[in-house]
Amino acid sequence: MATMHDVAKLAGVSVSTVSYALTGARPVSEKTRARVQVAMDELGYQPNAIARSLASRRTRIIAMLFPSIERGLSGTALEFVTAAAETARERGYHLVLWPIGDDEVGETRALIHQHLADGVLVMEVRLDDPRVGLLRESRTPFTLIGRTADSEALDYADIDFEATVRDALEHIVGLGHRHIALLSHSKTSHDAGYGPTVRVGEAFSRYMAEHGLGTVIYHCDDSADAGRAAVNELFDTNPEITALVTMNDSATLGAVAELLESGRRIPDDISVLSIVSSPRVGALSHPRLTTMSAPGPELGRLGVTSLIDRIESGDRAILHELVPCRLDLQATTGVPPDRAPYRRPRTANPS
């Protein structure tokens, strides 16, 4: 059976060039790649994960464990995936998405047992997440995009929800709003301990209390129709509300559409601030949404860099990184109606 050395000799290149041509670990010119291919074909050489893994025990694949493909990749998650895929590529790795359905434990186990990935990125982390235990036991290197309740000993990169909610309320309360509701992800996600839902809810209650204000939190499925239903119910039961802080892109767009259809003006009657979102999603709406944009690209780069470092050199400093969302001021936040008289004349007569 032909070896990689035979291929290198016939192609007139070094063994490592053959290896790079196969793994994509380093860039190789199309011409060289073609020469290697011809040599392989001639010798009947079959390079594959099997042979290579036996030699190196590496596949140069990073798998992203993604539980909720059904709910869709939000704009945030997409920017994350893009940055993660690029960073992996720069380091000679390939990122694959491993979507998992209802049998989360079984499918995480399947991924581990396949031995296909050198390392794993864990998305949509819950406070108590069974995937973490499985990965630790298997000694597969992994990085959380999110945090469990106790992540002291784990690598993670996450959104700084604490700072994000604080900044969101500073903006909204600073405009003069006193009656503010949070429109969040589903009750199911909250009860399952999904990190963002729990952490944003807690921070919202705490900061509202610090401002001397009461808390209204409305949980909502991730769809435009759920967002439409939510605002109807919310304003029926809490007609005094003048501002919504939202964390749920699809529901937010539905909510804004429904508010307009019911004759409410945004922001004159109701302000809307969409957090853990992006200007890209904000531009889908009329009026354009004021957002606090999620640090998807930063988290993607941080997570992959840390994971590859961990794969390539076991002992290194642990990754504990929290990145806040940034405010992008657009058309959906303004002063509440009871403050409006002080504003209206100025906008009506821009001398």
Added chain:
Amino acid sequence: MATMHDVAKLAGVSVSTVSYALTGARPVSEKTRARVQVAMDELGYQPNAIARSLASRRTRIIAMLFPSIERGLSGTALEFVTAAAETARERGYHLVLWPIGDDEVGETRALIHQHLADGVLVMEVRLDDPRVGLLRESRTPFTLIGRTADSEALDYADIDFEATVRDALEHIVGLGHRHIALLSHSKTSHDAGYGPTVRVGEAFSRYMAEHGLGTVIYHCDDSADAGRAAVNELFDTNPEITALVTMNDSATLGAVAELLESGRRIPDDISVLSIVSSPRVGALSHPRLTTMSAPGPELGRLGVTSLIDRIESGDRAILHELVPCRLDLQATTGVPPDRAPYRRPRTANPS
């Protein structure tokens, strides 16, 4: 070294049960799975892709070659992925997404050389697509979601763009519109021979000519901001237009927002029909979009079923399946302004 037989014996189950527990090819109870796991741990048995592949030359993985993760997974693509992942699971396979960047040929080659997937689903197919040649040469089973210019000999499932555009124009022309523009995907995607852009453009020109009408086609990047810019330019140069047929979810939402912000009423001044879309995306908009929804779930099921049949029994009838989009009538299509007098009194006085 322990074998699978040893594991089966110790666990008190059959060898095929051990195999099912490892591959997920058939459902196995948690209890049995745990027993197999304990036996494997005790014997130090390392089941992995390597050993299993050497035995069976199968990984039970289907890879989805996805070129444009950067542009995002549209609602359509997501529904496709969800259905494809579920169908694969039912057949004991796992679907992974293999995102590819600029070096399409290199990354397709990398996937082939990894020998990780038993079969490949090719997304975002162009009329002349180099991935097809690479996959054919490698003898990897594959199914196109889309079509090349000459796909006679290839398995494919695609949208019936011909029928979709015909039905779209029957609806719009039937309402009385004569000045209709197509807002499509980018010029780049057209020049690259991306199937939907080319086929919808051709069908639109042909059916408009059959109706005795001229053609305006506007190419637009896939973002809300591009859609906003597009309608401004479009109505500057073609103020007579009363209806938009759109195929570009993000751009459509931006276009509708911009039309409203510029004081145009939808559908009173401008009708909008979004094709290759979905009611789910339509609900994001105010007013709710009339759509022709893409058959994502059908295509996902068809593609995966055909691919697995192909993997498991080489010779079978070829898959040539075209599925049209279905009209979901909502709030953004109506009669053009010059027909409006006949309508207005009826809606204003609903006696």
